[in-house]
Structures are given as structure tokens and as C-alpha cells.
Amino acid sequence: MSWKTKSSIAEKRKAVLESLEKFGSSLYEQMARGVFPSIEMPSRSIDNIYYHPELRQYVLGEKRVRRTARNIRHIRPFTQLVWAAFFSHELTSQRKTSTLRDVYYSAQAYEMSFKDQQESNAIITDLETVLGWSREDFNIFPEERSAIFGDLTIEYTVPGYEGRTLNLTSHPDGVMIGPALTSAEFVKTSADKVIAIEKGGLFTRFIEERVHERFNALLVLTAGQAPRATRHFIHRLNKELGLPVYIFTDGDPWGMHIAMVIISGSANAAHVRELTTPDAKWSGVWATDIVKYKLPTDPLSDIDFKRLRELQRDPRYKDELWQREIKTFMKIGRKAEQEAFSRYGLTFIVDEYLPAKLEEA
């Protein structure tokens, strides 16, 4: 398959800059009209966060909050938000990337005071809510990096690399998913699916066993809980390239939730889209796989049980498969890691388990 979506990233960047500028103009306009400037946005308080069954993610309800320079208690967060918009505009227009922590310290260069990083993080989330863009769209990236490997050719849009292409099989340890890859255009792929894997060792095993060729797959390493940039990248692979996504994690409540956050996101990100892949499938290790494959296990701890009971009540977990697996975990009282398949030899997971699970899905 070959195509060009060339303009999408450039257009998005333009749209982000425009929405930042529009935000600034609206403040100027209000002042020109002689009124105290104010900002309105959806409320992110818990009573305004709902699970949306069709979107299959959390969303914000109708409640809105208003920050106005007229109210003395609002002046501080109001000013911080305006600064955050200014700084994000600087980053985006100058094509520099940053992190949440960096934003906190950068504020001091402008004598903008945040009492701690929590406060500056919350303001960045406000800005996401006001604009409807993710912070990665205005070049604020997570520290963590994960990786991808497989036959996908991308074209960079970052300064110094514009127009250069890279095929993601070029480095057999995997290609890091950072700001440059996240903002790359997709050029060409022969893959017909995405397989996301929790653990680094297994990711390497999959590459060594040529899973990308044998199963026509792009392999994504989530490295535990997938960083936001990686979740966004998986979303793009699914939406832009139409590739189905299969997620393999450890067989325990924490592994389930790594998959779920890729699929349906978190309540914290109810104000943004594009971080979820609702059609992605959690393909294992299921509790029922533990039984079926007689895997070596460890007992579930009290914390594991507590977590399972939480997930049982979580609206994202209401589907039959999830409920069945949660119940099975509780019944067997055991958990298993992905590597447990090595009890049948190093390549069993690739030769037997993976094809069986892909067929099942």
C-alpha cells in the first residue's frame, strides 16, 4: 500500500497555531471593547466526566467554567493560562519541543510563578481543554520513549529532516517514538496490522523471529504503560492507515489496563480525542489463556484483587470479554507474565500462541 497524506501534519500545525492566535485575539478584542477579558471552557471536575459508550472513551459534559480577569481569585490562573498559550505558540512556531517539567522551569524565565509542577501541569491541561488540542500538538512531549519496528516508510517534518524518509525496519532494535516520529507523515507500508507489546525483551524476540514479515505487522513496544505520544501514534496507524491493532500484555490487572488505556484512554484525558483507539483489541495474556496454556503463574496479591474489583465496576470494562477475564482472574487467583510462554521454548509465543490469538480476533 502506498499513499501520501503529506499535508495532514503541516495542516494540523497550522490549525494549532491558528487556534492559539485566535485565543490571543479574543482576549485583545475583549479588552478593546473595554471589558475584563474572560475565558470559558468545559469543566473537568469529576461530576462533569462521563463515559461515552459510542465514542468508547471518557468525555466532558455540558458544565462550563469561566475565568475572568475581573475576579481577583481568577487573576493568577488566568495569567498563567495566557502565558502557557504564549509559550506554546513560541514552541510551535519555532518548532522546538519541550516537556511538562521544562514548562514549569521555563515559566521562571518570564517571571511567571507556579508554586510547583502540579500547578503548571494543570494549566497545560486547561490549555488543552480550551483549545481542544493535545499538548503534544503544541510540542510538549512526555519524557518516556517507546519504539516501533516494521515496514512503514515515514517522511519527517521536523527542521533539518524535512522531506527525508526512513523505513522503520532500518534499525533492528526498533525506532524510537519521539517528537520527530510522532510528527512524521506516513508514506508507504506493506503491513496489514499493528501488534503492540508491553515488554522490551519480547519486542526484541518478535523482531528476531521476524514477526513483522511472517504476520505483515508493525510492532510497537509500549514499554509498560504506553506514553501519550505512543498512544497517539497507534491512533494514527489505526485511523490514517486503517490498520487493526492487537495488544499483548502481561496476564494481570495491570497488563489489562495497559491495553485499556490504549483502547479507551483515561478519565484524565476526557477533554482530548486522538489518544484512543477504540477498535484496538486486547489479545492476551488472558486469564483464560493462563488456564488453557497451563502457564507458570504467581498468586494474585491483595492489591491485584483490589484492582480487579475496581476494573469490574469501571464502565470501560463493561463488555463481556473483559468481565469474563476479570472473573476468571479472580477465580483462579493467579497471574502470568508474557515471558511465561518460554516454558514451551523461546519461540512458542511466536510460532503457536500469536497465530492462534490473531485468528481468534
Add this chain to the structure above:
Amino acid sequence: MSWKTKSSIAEKRKAVLESLEKFGSSLYEQMARGVFPSIEMPSRSIDNIYYHPELRQYVLGEKRVRRTARNIRHIRPFTQLVWAAFFSHELTSQRKTSTLRDVYYSAQAYEMSFKDQQESNAIITDLETVLGWSREDFNIFPEERSAIFGDLTIEYTVPGYEGRTLNLTSHPDGVMIGPALTSAEFVKTSADKVIAIEKGGLFTRFIEERVHERFNALLVLTAGQAPRATRHFIHRLNKELGLPVYIFTDGDPWGMHIAMVIISGSANAAHVRELTTPDAKWSGVWATDIVKYKLPTDPLSDIDFKRLRELQRDPRYKDELWQREIKTFMKIGRKAEQEAFSRYGLTFIVDEYLPAKLEEA
């Protein structure tokens, strides 16, 4: 600078296989002579671990332990060790990589019993001690991945990529340091130094600000405590290419120790070489930098103070610079992160701080 060290990796692999085979032969020979086979190795008990001031790392002393199949209490660890050697030989000769966790589960495929992963980890460490090679040399790699970026051309030796080269500027998010990169040959570089950086956000900043070009440097992301494979890779850059190494971490006892483990290794690895880079320099963030640059700080916690007192007594920290910085930390009672320089603008760290520190060193 251009050269070929082509044979080094292939020769090492051969030497590793030979030493595994020699180990196996010695057991057979003993049995052929009609004696119970036994294995001797340096003791790794605490009373046999010494700091070696010239090597500037921990080493094992003269005490040796002997495991013999004659002693019923030895039979279990003896058998486990023989299996570990067999399995390592399988991995190395078949060119498959693995992880410590995978080894634990793989044992079950051979009905070799380990009561938990701790036990199998200890046996792998025994094998390192017996052979004098690191587990990475027999293809057992850490889960964690870090990254490198800069003008270094490498040539792969892993199956499917033999002879293919990659320039490490090819992906502007950085090139992952995994088994394939670790086992690659060095072909060519224009760099005259290595700069190792603790944090992902700053690593990206350095790439964006073209530190690799402006300072002729290879940039290494340690991503917190550097994984063993990364420490070994830094060692190779220093030994094989003769490049000096400068390490930049957060300004706190934990950052200091990230640098120290790259420089002098850990007591746990007293039985192996090639994981240390004794001539590498910790270039910052020093406690004295915090004062000099008036950085935004946080107070040291009780745990930070406790850690500083431990480091003060640690033989690796006996040099004047380390002692001075430990004292200064205690005196000011504050710590600062690398990102704190952003208070002077995003590029201050690259434009002002970095050149000043490189000149100083």
C-alpha cells in the same frame, strides 16, 4: 576519523562460545576421570569485594568457592549452573537474545527448577563469574532501552542485517541501544567526544539545538540509571574510539550516582569488567553549579541527606571533586534538576552552560 574494527565483535562471540564449550568439556573430563565434577570460581560474598583504586571499580578478592557434584547441597546450584551454560550456548550460537526473566521461564522448558527469578538471576551471575564475560556477551539483555544520536556509522552483526550500516543521525529521536546496536561494529565517526544525558526531554533538546554538530559529540540518553548494555556501549565508545565521556545528570545524590555507576560501576558487578568507564567525567549539575547559576531548587529530603552521607563514605567518591560537591549539597540543603536551566530560556543550557562545563573539564 574512519576505521574498521570489523573482527572484534565476531572474535568476541567466538571467544564466548569457546569459553562456554571449555567449561562444558572440563565437566566431561572430570567425569571421564571418574571424579565428581566440580566448578571453582571467585567468591562474591561481601567480604571478598574490594574497591580497586587503579582500576577504579569494585573487584573480587582471592577467596574462591567450589561447587562439587559430590556434595548433596551443591547438586542443585551445580545443575542449575550447568543448565545456564547450556542455555547461554544455545542463545549465543543460534544468535537469539533473551532477558533474565525469560531465562527463568525458559528453565521450565527443560524441567530445570528455579524457585523464583532471584535464584535464576544469581545463577546467571555465577556463570558471569565463572567465565569472566558479561551476560550480554551470551545474549541475555536488560529490558530497558536507552538511545544514542550523532555522527557514528555502525555496521550490524545480527542475523538479517550483517554488513548493513547505519549512521546514528538517521533518526532524530535517537537510535535505540538494544542488542543489535550493542553488537554492532564501529565504522566511522567525526565526533570527538561523548555527552551522556539523564533525561529524555533534554536529549531531544540537545538534538534539536544540534549539539552533536556544534560540539562534535555523540549524545547518549541514559534514561535515568543507564542500563548495563548502555554502560557497556559507553565503555566501547571510550575504549575503541578513544572518545572522552562527559555525563550530565540532575543535581542531586541520585544524579551523581547515575554518573558514578557509568564511571566506576557497582559492587554487584565486581566480577565483570567492560561495564565501567573510569575516565568519564561527571560534568553537572554540580551543587556548586546550583549556587553559581542561581538555579531554581527544591529542598533536599531526609532520604537525600541519608544518601549523601552514604556516598560520602563510598570509596568511589573519595576524590576531591565528589567530596566537595557532596559537602556543598549538604551545606546548601538544596537540589536542582537539569531542566532548571530553562529559567534562563530553553537554549541557555546548550548556549552557555554546556560550553562552560566542557571547557572546565
